[in-house]
Amino acid sequence: MSRQDGRDRLVSAEDADDTGATILHADLDAFFASVELLDRPELRGRPVIVGRDSPRSVVTAATYEARRYGVNSAMPMAVALRRCPHAVVVEPHRDRYEHWSARFFEICRTITPLVEPVGIDEGFLDVSGAGRAIGSPRAAAALLRERVRERTGLVASVGVAGSKFVAKLASGRAKPDGLLVVPVAETVAFLRPLPVDALWGVGGRTGERLRGRAISTIGELADTPPATLRAALGDALAQRLHELARGIDPRPVVTERAERSIGRETTFEEDVADPAELRRVLRRLSDDVGARLRRAGCSARTIAIKVRFGDFRTISRSRTLAEPTDVGHAIHEAAVALLDAAGEIPPVRLIGVRAEQLGPRTVSLWEEDAWREAEQAVDQARDRFGRGAVRPARLLPDSGGPRGPRRPA
DNA sequence: TCTGGGGTCCTAGGACCC
DNA sequence: TCTGGGGTCCTAGGACCC
Numbered sequence: 304m305s306r307q308d309g310r311d312r313l314v315s316a317e318d319a320d321d322t323g324a325t326i327l328h329a330d331l332d333a334f335f336a337s338v339e340l341l342d343r344p345e346l347r348g349r350p351v352i353v354g355r356d357s358p359r360s361v362v363t364a365a366t367y368e369a370r371r372y373g374v375n376s377a378m379p380m381a382v383a384l385r386r387c388p389h390a391v392v393v394e395p396h397r398d399r400y401e402h403w404s405a406r407f408f409e410i411c412r413t414i415t416p417l418v419e420p421v422g423i424d425e426g427f428l429d430v431s432g433a434g435r436a437i438g439s440p441r442a443a444a445a446l447l448r449e450r451v452r453e454r455t456g457l458v459a460s461v462g463v464a465g466s467k468f469v470a471k472l473a474s475g476r477a478k479p480d481g482l483l484v485v486p487v488a489e490t491v492a493f494l495r496p497l498p499v500d501a502l503w504g505v506g507g508r509t510g511e512r513l514r515g516r517a518i519s520t521i522g523e524l525a526d527t528p529p530a531t532l533r534a535a536l537g538d539a540l541a542q543r544l545h546e547l548a549r550g551i552d553p554r555p556v557v558t559e560r561a562e563r564s565i566g567r568e569t570t571f572e573e574d575v576a577d578p579a580e581l582r583r584v585l586r587r588l589s590d591d592v593g594a595r596l597r598r599a600g601c602s603a604r605t606i607a608i609k610v611r612f613g614d615f616r617t618i619s620r621s622r623t624l625a626e627p628t629d630v631g632h633a634i635h636e637a638a639v640a641l642l643d644a645a646g647e648i649p650p651v652r653l654i655g656v657r658a659e660q661l662g663p664r665t666v667s668l669w670e671e672d673a674w675r676e677a678e679q680a681v682d683q684a685r686d687r688f689g690r691g692a693v694r695p696a697r698l699l700p701d702s703g704g705p706r707g708p709r710r711p712a
Numbered sequence: 713t714c715t716g717g718g719g720t721c722c723t724a725g726g727a728c729c730c
Numbered sequence: 731t732c733t734g735g736g737g738t739c740c741t742a743g744g745a746c747c748c
Contacts, residue, residue, distance in 0.1 A: 354716090361716050376748085382713045422718090422748040504721095506746050539722060540745090568717060605740090615715075619742060655717085 308370040313476040319484035321441040321463055325431035326556065327414075328462040328470035329447055331407060332479040334424035335364035337457050338403050339393045350390040354380050359570055359652075363395050367479055400424075403455060410450050414443050419556045425474075427467050429556035444482050465490060466552035468503050490550040495522030502547050504540060512536065524548040561661075562599060566607075567591045568655025574613045576650040578642075585638045586631075588656045593631030594682055596658055602627035602665050603658030606637040610645065611653035620645055627665050632674040634658065 331337065335353045340346055350369035354362045362383045365374045372387035384390065404423045411418045414437055417429035430443045437443045444461040451459040458480045462473025465487040472494075477483035485493050499521060500510045512535055518524050524532070525548035532541035546552065567588040575581060585608070596603060606628075607621035620641040628634060638656045 357716095359715080361714095363716080377716075379713060379715050382715090385713075425748080504746065508745060537723065563720070566718075570716060607741095617743085621741060623740065653716085657719090 307375055307478075309367055309479045311476070312478065312481055313483055314481040315441075315484040319441065320486040320488070321439050321484050323487045324440050324463050324465050324470075324484055325429060326464055326467055326470045327428040327430055327440065327444050327447070328425065328464075328467065328474040329411060329428065329444075329451075329459045330425040330461070330471075330474045330478070331451075332458045332460055333364055333366050333370075334403075334457070335395060335400055336366045336369075336393075338399050339396070340366070341403075341456050342396075342399065343393070346391055346393075350374070350387050352380070352383055352387070352390045352392050353395050354383075354392060355394060356380075356392060358572055365390075403457065406455055407451060407457070407459070410454055411447065413450065414447050417556050417558060419558060427470065427556045441482070441484050444484075448482060466550070467554050467556070468547055468552040469493070469550065471503070472497070472501060491525075494548065494550055495520065495525065497521045499524055502544055504543055504547075509536065509540070521548045562601070563661060564657050564659045565592055565595050565599065565601070565603070565661070566655055566657030567595075568609060568653060568657075570611075570653045571651065574650035574652050575654075581642060581651060581654060582639055584654055585642065585656060586635050588654070589635035589638055590631035590678070592656055592658050593629055593634050593678060594685075596629035596661075597664075597679065597682060599661075600664050601658075601661040602629045602663070603634075604660035604662065605658070606634055606641070607657045607659055608638050608641045609653070609655040609657065610642070610648065610651055612649045613652050614649075615652070617653075618645065621659070623660070627660075627662060629664055630675045631678055 336351050339351060339353055348368065350372065351366045352362055352369050352374060353364040354360050360380045362374060362376055362378045362380060364376055365383070369387050369390050374383045374387050374390065380392075384392070400423055407424070408418060408420055408426060411426055411428055415428050415430050415433050417432070419427040421427065428443070428447070430437065430440050433443055437446065440463045444463050448459050448461055451457055460474050460477040460479060460481050462470040462475070462477060463482070463484040464470040464473050469485050469490055473483040473485050497520065499505050499513045499518060502521060502524070505513070513519070513524065516531070516535060518527055524544060527545075529541060529545055532545055535541070536544065569584065569588065604627045605621055605623045607619055609617060609619045611617040622637055622641055624633070624637060634656060
């Protein structure tokens, strides 16, 4: 895999053959860190790490100056600071990232309406139908980079290829501040020498498993009989990887995708053993999930909890409801029942709630209606006065809260 | 070194139905 | 009599991605 510090950067010549290479992958360089630099230009040129200042936090993003010291995303903050003690640590500002992310995708849509966001800071563009004003795929990529730089001050690296997967690899190789075209005819030659970890879907575990079978490069994987691969990896993954390794990736650029789950989880600074405390936190998380379901116009059929213990062992429990819900109160009841059913548990490091099996909102018939109305009132007040303006009394510690609304007669 | 939070997809076993 | 097979749903866990 690329080292992420830009040392194996690869960009293509002006005259690279982009015939048929109609997929672009655009990726903002060191996005969160770059946004922080927009707001604090005096930090330019210094190693900057974005992350929370908390004992269990990890690196959210790092500038290239910090990456040169071996600092990378998802690394524990303590490790990062040992490697780069003079780094400047900046707390994340979600709302700023969302703002610039929206600007970025708007600019992408000036190139083509066929834009598929992937997370907050990258996306695919299908430029096969781009008009004369935009030009060839390579010209489209160059124009996109120019517009992003002019209109945001951020830098996008762009990969241009015949498929999503190869375009994504190309943008990764082009970083930072680069543009790489992989000519369609050279796709397989480009792929073969790369390590298997470069394949989409190969992480630490699968990489190890493959190397254990003497499969280290994409070329070696492409040459492995499918049956051998299936035995090692299971049917679905084996087939996907075998195709990707031979440059086969027919996935189209999709502009919209339905959400499949909505969840919220939190890690405690110190493990929590007190069941009452766990229930209170579940309340907060459940109310948040409910609010997000209502905003999305969804109801959930299944509620799941996730609990991680001090030793990092993690369990999940889920339950399908008699009736779908978008009400925090009902989500909380289900979550607490699941937690109780788990029995005696060790102290908890992380707890989370997730709403699954989402569908369009359904009208509920029972007591939830009253809860739903109460929670909608809170939604509206929050919309008017801002987050944090309203906090149901039952969320306050030790209050026990008022009694819930009564079941309709 | 000691591991966040938002997600997606896959596997495997058991229940249940025909 | 001691035992089929396919399909679907549910649940738990795991790998992976950004």
